[in-house]
Amino acid sequence: MIPVSTTIALASARTEVASFLEALIQVYTLCIIAYILLSLVQSAGMRVPYNAVTSAIFKFFNDAVEPYLAFFRRFIPPLGPFDLSPIVAILLLQIVGGIVVSLVRG
Template sequence: MIFASVGGQIADFISALIAVYIIIIIAYIFTSMYFNVGGRIPYSRWSRAILDFLRDVTEPYLAIFRRFIPPLGPLDLSPMVAIIVLIVLGEVVDAAIGQ
């Protein structure tokens, strides 16, 4: 009985981590789109720190998919595929651990 609740807690924790990472990827996509259409944020230390954080956290994971999925002109499909893989991975982990 104790192990069942621990497994459920671990599955919930991993699901929460995956959800947060998906939100970070989506935030990175929107900021990248904003800058690609010519948007500019005035220089400030906090905004630069946020943008650097988003890039540093998401690029290593997205680079895996960018090696296999070439961009279609200005459209980069690798973040969408990366999010789908995260969702599927979360479901597999939840089914395996969360019973």
């Protein structure tokens, strides 16, 4: 039989892991939104082209978000100038993330 203190510790660990996953999903969602906004700014020509700081920030978001969005772009063609893949990607991330967090939390 498992002692009560071990059961409480395991329940606390599951809650902490679920909270961490939930925060990670929210941060990644914010990264996707920031990447979309930076892409809009860049396409409008409002970015300083040779600024090392803005280039590094854009490269970070590009490296972090683009592989995830590329998966959805294979299946969802753009509608003229509009790319709907980030919307689907965020929606799916929130749904699957919520299910995973619920399963971990118990």
